[in-house]
Amino acid sequence: MTEERLIISRKTNNKFFLMIAVGVILLIAGIITMAAGGGAEHHAEGHGAAAGGHEAVSWTKRLFMNLWLNNVYFTGISLIGLFFVAVQYVAYAGWSVLIKRIPMALGYFLPIGGILMVLIFLFGSHDIFHWTHEYLYDVNDPRFDPIINGKSGYLNTPFFLIRMVLYFALWIGFFYWLRKQMEGEDLNGGTTYYHKSIRISAMFLVVFGITSSTSAWDWVLSIDTHWFSTMFGWYVFASWFIAGLAAMTLTVIILKENGYLKMVNANHIHDLGKFVFAFSIFWTYIWFSQFMLYWYANIPEEAIYYLDRLGGNNGHYKWIFFTNLIINFAFPFLVLMTRDAKRQMIMLKLVTIAILIGHWLDFYLMMMPGTLRTGAGIGFIEIGTTLTFLGVFLLAFTKGLTKSSLVPVNHPFLEESIHHHV
Amino acid sequence: MNKKFVLGIYDDEDVLLHAIENVRAAGTKIYDVFSPYPVHGIDDVLGIKRSRLPIVAFFGGLTGMSFALWMQIWMLGFDWPMIIGGKPHIALPAFIPVTFELTVLFAAFSMVITFFIVSKLKPSFKVNVFDKRSTDDKFVMAIEVKDGVTDMNALNNLLRTNGAIEVNEKEVVK
Numbered sequence: 286m287t288e289e290r291l292i293i294s295r296k297t298n299n300k301f302f303l304m305i306a307v308g309v310i311l312l313i314a315g316i317i318t319m320a321a322g323g324g325a326e327h328h329a330e331g332h333g334a335a336a337g338g339h340e341a342v343s344w345t346k347r348l349f350m351n352l353w354l355n356n357v358y359f360t361g362i363s364l365i366g367l368f369f370v371a372v373q374y375v376a377y378a379g380w381s382v383l384i385k386r387i388p389m390a391l392g393y394f395l396p397i398g399g400i401l402m403v404l405i406f407l408f409g410s411h412d413i414f415h416w417t418h419e420y421l422y423d424v425n426d427p428r429f430d431p432i433i434n435g436k437s438g439y440l441n442t443p444f445f446l447i448r449m450v451l452y453f454a455l456w457i458g459f460f461y462w463l464r465k466q467m468e469g470e471d472l473n474g475g476t477t478y479y480h481k482s483i484r485i486s487a488m489f490l491v492v493f494g495i496t497s498s499t500s501a502w503d504w505v506l507s508i509d510t511h512w513f514s515t516m517f518g519w520y521v522f523a524s525w526f527i528a529g530l531a532a533m534t535l536t537v538i539i540l541k542e543n544g545y546l547k548m549v550n551a552n553h554i555h556d557l558g559k560f561v562f563a564f565s566i567f568w569t570y571i572w573f574s575q576f577m578l579y580w581y582a583n584i585p586e587e588a589i590y591y592l593d594r595l596g597g598n599n600g601h602y603k604w605i606f607f608t609n610l611i612i613n614f615a616f617p618f619l620v621l622m623t624r625d626a627k628r629q630m631i632m633l634k635l636v637t638i639a640i641l642i643g644h645w646l647d648f649y650l651m652m653m654p655g656t657l658r659t660g661a662g663i664g665f666i667e668i669g670t671t672l673t674f675l676g677v678f679l680l681a682f683t684k685g686l687t688k689s690s691l692v693p694v695n696h697p698f699l700e701e702s703i704h705h706h707v
Numbered sequence: 708m709n710k711k712f713v714l715g716i717y718d719d720e721d722v723l724l725h726a727i728e729n730v731r732a733a734g735t736k737i738y739d740v741f742s743p744y745p746v747h748g749i750d751d752v753l754g755i756k757r758s759r760l761p762i763v764a765f766f767g768g769l770t771g772m773s774f775a776l777w778m779q780i781w782m783l784g785f786d787w788p789m790i791i792g793g794k795p796h797i798a799l800p801a802f803i804p805v806t807f808e809l810t811v812l813f814a815a816f817s818m819v820i821t822f823f824i825v826s827k828l829k830p831s832f833k834v835n836v837f838d839k840r841s842t843d844d845k846f847v848m849a850i851e852v853k854d855g856v857t858d859m860n861a862l863n864n865l866l867r868t869n870g871a872i873e874v875n876e877k878e879v880v881k
Contacts, residue, residue: 577800581792623761706747 308672315665342660349409360398365529366391371486379701393685399453558627612643726869741841771813
């Protein structure tokens with residue numbers, strides 16, 4: 286089998302840098318307009334803010350929320366790359382061998398995501414997490430919160446940081462361990478690397494099963510500190526997974542359009558399409574299971590979460606709430622239903638891009654109502670931060686793709702993947 | 708009415724696939740091919756069109772969904788309105804699980820029933836086994852013989868040159 290080496294031209298790299306530059310400029314423009322205009326707006330509205338206007342939110346809070354949102358989103362996609370590869374190993378999957386290097390390369394963002402996550406938390410913890418405020422735990426303070434105080438055994442800054450570092454240490458450790466096998470296999474061949482990869486993957490899946498849930502509690506659920514949902518780990522996992530699948534499918538299509546991955550044919554694309562189709566439904570299933578129970582039981586302390594996203598906050602999030610369902614469920618469900626749609630790259634491209642935007646909105650909807658309340662919006666700061674993150678993510682991802690052959694030349698199931706037929 | 712068939716017996720999947728291609732290229736119409744297990748790519752070489760069953764499934768599902776929604780809205784909203792858990796009479800989220808179940812049920816049943824009808828599968832259905840070995844380890848290619856039209860020698864040669872280990876004739880009572 287012939288190796289295929291991806292070459293990222295200087296031009297493409299410059300595009301990524303341009304993306305970052307534009308993002309940063311937009312971000313700065315957004316901050317300046319907010320710092321200047323936000324104050325004026327605040328004065329003009331005066332006490333009207335309480336009676337239906339926009340709540341004034343400091344630009345730092347909005348900035349930190351956006352950094353956090355994008356970092357959680359892109360770290361999740363990156364982690365899903367590693368998860369997908371591990372699942373393929375443990376399942377002894379043959380079909381996916383030709384495209385396996387793409388999810389693997391997604392993992393290159395993990396170290397960056399880890400460093401950023403710790404930094405953002407260290408500098409912006411008070412802006413992101415209500416529970417980090419000391420006064421909540423002081424019995425003599427009027428702002429003492431017995432509910433949050435009861436959770437302090439788990440939700441306290443040192444333990445939170447230890448967990449965060451531990452998750453990343455484990456994920457990055459497994460990523461490089463698995464990558465080492467991959468490099469060894471490319472160089473020396475044989476099946477020993479394959480068998481070792483299966484054992485590493487099995488171990489990682491156990492770690493992932495626990496850490497994906499706990500990291501979802503830590504990073505997303507604890508924003509709404511009073512609220513709890515036993516399905517939340519699954520919900521965040523489902524959202525990450527479908528976004529990750531969309532990212533790798535889109536990458537396969539773009540690489541194919543540029544003349545790479547010559548042996549990948551409509552059958553592989555079809556299987557990826559089935560994954561995207563199935564897991565958009567899976568996400569909807571989790572979404573609905575969580576929503577319906579809270580809606581049906583109608584207990585105030587639980588229903589408040591959905592009230593904040595529907596009628597509450599002056600209906601600020603209502604359109605995102607429904608857009609979220611349409612873009613992440615109805616659209617992929619109806620468009621990808623037929624066999625032909627899953628085999629045609631143009632349809633899949635459309636759907637995967639929609640899903641990537643849709644699940645960014647999904648995370649937006651998980652984080653913003655609990656922090657920025659009516660002060661949230663989608664403006665220069667949101668677009669700027671996302672563009673910057675996307676640029677950094679693409680730089681790391683494409684660098685990872687170029688590091689080894691796109692075709693795993695010595696993989697024992699390569700032949701099976703080439704003749705894959707559905 | 709009796710029908711006469713020529714059976715080419717093959718013992719290798721790849722030989723069979725090439726034989727099918729060559730026989731069809733020679734202008735001979737293949738009645739059917741019998742195999743002990745599903746052979747990858749055989750649909751393409753036999754020129755079998757894609758099944759239209761998914762279309763039935765889609766409309767079956769649509770019917771099920773409409774029926775479920777209509778049933779619940781009519782029962783709980785109009786025929787016998789009841790307040791359950793302080794919710795409105797027509798409380799859509801509560802209807803979704805039933806709607807989902809009936810959509811799946813109707814889609815599945817419509818597919819199974821359509822399949823039975825199209826393939827004429829009923830209790831009195833008689834199966835003509837052309838060659839019992841096609842349930843064990845051989846592949847059987849059946850070609851219908853039309854008296855006075857089919858050149859038996861040429862057909863025999865065609866099958867044998869394409870790797871048939873045996874060529875038999877069989878009459879089937881329809």
